[in-house]
Amino acid sequence: MQDFTRRATFGLGAAALAGRAFAQTAPPGGIPRAETPPFAVTPEPGASLRIIRPARFVEPDETIFRANAQRFQDKFNVPVRVDFVGWEDIRPQTAVVANTGTGPDVVIGWSDDPHIYAEKVVELSDVAEYLGKRYGGWAFLAEKYGKRHNTETWIGIPIGGNMGPCVYRASAVKEAGFERIPEDHDGFLKLCLAMKKNNKPIGFALGNAVGDGNAFAQWLLWSHGAYLVDEEGKVAINSKETVEALQYLQALYPAFAAGTLSWLDPSNNRAFSAQEIFLTSNGVSLYFTLKNDPGTRAIAEDTQHALMPKGRATVAPQTSTVMNAMVFRHTRYPKAAKAFLAFMMESEQYEPWMQGSLGYWAHPLKAYAASTVWTADPKNTVFRDAMENRFWSGYRGPISQASGAVAADYVLVQMCAAVASGQATPEAAAREAERRAKRYYRNT
Template sequence: MTKFKLTRRQLVQSSAGIAAAGAVGAGLLGRRRAFAQDLKITPEEGATLRVTRWSPFVEGDEKQWLANTEKFTKETGIQVRIDKESWEDIRPKAAVAANVGSGPDIMWVWFDDPHQYPDKLLDVTELADYLGGKYGGWYDGPKSYATRDGKFIGLPLATIGNAVVYRKSLVKAAGFDEFPKDTAGFLKLVQGLKKNGLGAGFTHGHGVGDGNNYAHWLLWSHGGKMVDEKGNVTINSPETIEAIKYASELYKNFVPGTESWLDVNNNRAFLAKQVSCIANGVSVYYAAKKDPALAEIAADIGSTNFPIGPSGQNAELYQVTSAVIFKYTKYPKAAMRYLQYMFEQPQMDPWIEASSAYCCQTLKAYAANKIWTSDPVFAPYAKASETLRTNGYAGPLGPASAGTMADYVLVDMFAEAVTGQRSPEDAAARAEQRAKRYYQS
């Protein structure tokens, strides 16, 4: 493999040039920088690859990824098998593959899962540095999920943005000309929607994306946090209690069953006209636009970021997916060549566009993709990689943060309280105990 080297002087000069030219504009993709020479990776003879990804919610994402993969096979002769798993099954199956030492060569994993088994993953720092140098650099949030001790143990592939998706006509009928921007107004809106006959529905179940996104927003909007900067568990706090009480008031106006919802349930309920307001990726809008029978709903859909709470900060989670290569692979160079190919502009740009604002870029240059300005509904999703807060906030990412999230400690805390299984105080105390099992082990 040809080594890719970048001196500090080159980096400083290039960064300055990028800034002066408008770093991530369209021109960035139309020309090569002097330092971004192609990284040459020579795959092993007779290599074949198996890739496991999560099941798509947007058809264009999968179709374009498969088309790009077919191009890769034609150009390299390397056969690539693509398998799919449900969102909820990705995490446990990746952990099994890592620890057993058998399974796919490449896998798309969630959040800080790579930090649970870093020694089982291939170091792809050279490839990541090459891609970052060529395409404007990595966004900090996605990068932190895929790096450990200064090394890339995966490549941040995409951030799946999350936004409040609502029926504009129903919000107006509830007395609001525009969607409220603060939590107090949000509660009044949800109460009004329920009064008018169609409540809201936010996931309190073990949804990898929607359940985690909603729970973290509830906590952070009120100034709560799982741990402090040193990793000390701080979830049992006055701010958390207030967040739980607020969540309970919202929940009184939800449609039945949200405590058992997974990532697919709110999509289905919204498109079936069973709920007025949800938090979701752009996939629900994509589905409505695609189906002529849902044209009325599609035209009535609005989207916005979650309201600002007492913390005064716009703090949202968003789920990040990274592509990791397991060390047990027989073909590490072929695996790296495949990922390099998929991240290069001729493949990545069409994939982002085909994903219809569902998959937000992790490399800054791709922010220039035309998809982000093609529809006002896409606006809340456009800067997901840039603005996300990592789930380990305010402490470091690592096995403890990954384990706490995988165990749904925060999601369960809110679910137990809003459904009346525990008081707010008891729910926070139990979450504290569960989190300490990870952070103090």
């Protein structure tokens, strides 16, 4: 089975060399790109870089990323060190970097993290404008997370997004009397309870999971018409719609497998692979692992993907967990950092990385929608438009320091967990989430 290690910190070494031949020889896959002048920024003489980014869930994500970093090092004679950090650890480490003004030159963090430290990061508009012109423009969420609110100033370079659609065992769904995942709340509830009755429970993360925990809490709220803040950034979580969403969770939770209150991001992968659950939400990593392990290929064949139920929304209310790169002002080599980011997003590097990882990080640049990774296996196609989702962290309000802080503090996840565990009523949990959110949205 895939090793779901949460912390993997290495320099560029054997792992990079192992994937180097693939990264160098794989074609860019026919990705359309405009003829543009080369990126104008060149590294400073004597530059070196240290990069931290989230740990991999699929092995090629790390191997090919390291190989591409090695190619940058070879081309520009800029030593590069890449450290892979556990998903729950990247935000605390970023805070240390920001507060001390020392450490990595480039932090590839999460969605709205650059907005938390907007006054401490380097503007990256030149990188973003070059890549946008060359590769057909940026996807909706890339612009949302890359630019400061209501400006054309880029403070982050989104590297890719990981969407968590419904992942399920087709045979278990059929056994429960359904041919597909219902789009309405009542139908989805009936399906999940029927699956549990058949000893085929479901499971969604209710622990402090960066990707899966936030994704489930957000879906639950958005599919009921609830949201954290309104368009002006006024806290609106304590609403009739939020209470109704939490009441729905109370009805749905009996279908969950045991232990979900402590689940982190790898937990549902493990449970699904071990046939302890038969429906969850997850990125490509779960299917990738099942498909590439001889012992679980039969499970992979029975595994399907579908968008999460729309509920009251007009479209599937999902977003993506986005890897978003920022360059801190303490770096001595901002030009080298910019050159690194531009280089890693070029098709010669990006397309082999995306292909090797089976599209685990969906593209933020529109031209990459032409990649065959989305059509070679039809089960992958649902992930192609992950960065075009019209929901985001802090929806419906602006992405800001406050929205990033609420996400980092797991306000929505813990609200759901309190209700599922019976520690709070829906009404009390909504009030507590409102109180906590207002600590960050101080003017509302």
